[in-house]
Amino acid sequence: MEFGKLFELVVAASLINNFVFTRFLGLCIFFGVSKKMETAIGMSITFTSVMMISAALSWLIYFLIMIPLHIEFLKIVLFIGVVAAFVQTSDTIMRKVSPGLYYKLGVYLALISTNCIILAVPLINAEHGYNLIEALAFALGSGLGFALALIIMASIREKIELADVPRPFRGLPIAFVTTGLIALAFTGFSGLITL
């Protein structure tokens, strides 16, 4: 597997098929934590690392256990179990080993366990039959894409707070319209790389 292909995977997952703007996943967290830049950055860091580790774990389980046993149809049940168990474990370990880090990022961990992107990445990896390195590259790209989306959105929303928005549109509705405009800009990336 040459380097160029991996680079393409990362770019494709983060810009062209950005999870938030073209696949519409993780919207709940996206709208929930993009109010402040600080939380957005904390979430991005936690999210990208959890994403890569859980993608690797699910890949191992899928290709080493599920395929040999022919139980691919259980992938939804097993993947959500793996992700939830991993998030719970890292939550406990982080609290004991590094309370300072837990104080900063622990709240995001709890949110992540029910995020759909975290579950979607293993499912897409399994569907495309990526090998371990490709799966990791895909997870990295997805994490970076989500981080990019969060940070763009947070910087815009800090400005919207000060704007005079019509009352029924305050809060979420205007956030949706803004996201639509960013998504329009991201359409420009399509066709950048053809996989």
Next chain:
Amino acid sequence: MSKRASLGTLIRNGILLENPIFRLALSLCPTIAVTNKLRNGFLMGLAVLFVQVMVNLTISALRKFIHPRIRLPIFMLIISGWVTVVDMLMAAYARAAYKEMGLYIELIVAFASILARAELFASKNEVVPSFMDGIGQGVGFLFALCIISFFRELLGMGSLWGHAFVSSKPLLIMVLPTGGFFAVGILMGFFNWIDMKFFGGSGASGAAGH
């Protein structure tokens, strides 16, 4: 309050007052992803309705046997089991739609609204009210998806359920990803406006959560 009225209230709550999408802003991901065609929105709504009802039924029937300390993993297990059932049913009987939205069907498992109803309602109530609650919530979801996809397909493709009304494509942007965000944002604002105008609400949408 008579028993009948209270069951009716449960259903009405789900459709109007506590609509999972427009009022509570829960489970937003599929609302935008699959609603570029009325057919897809309707099928997704049906799938969610089915999962919600079956999960509520299972959990309220088993609620005496589930130990409170381990209830969340058990709920997830039950939900993912029913999602697998729907996933396979769709793959078998609605192939064309499944090809377009298979991933999103699998992701029903991560819906907050289903887990929330299981936790808040079904784990504490009898089977029949839980069934009604599931129908109310599910129909509310179906209703929201149908409205969004109705406008998006009509404006974007000039057709409904695949039947073309006008030969041109009036606003192609509505079937693109961008249009989904616009449609949901504008409809949410509209529902807030109705709430403010006719019910004296504050006009604020529920906090976004998963």
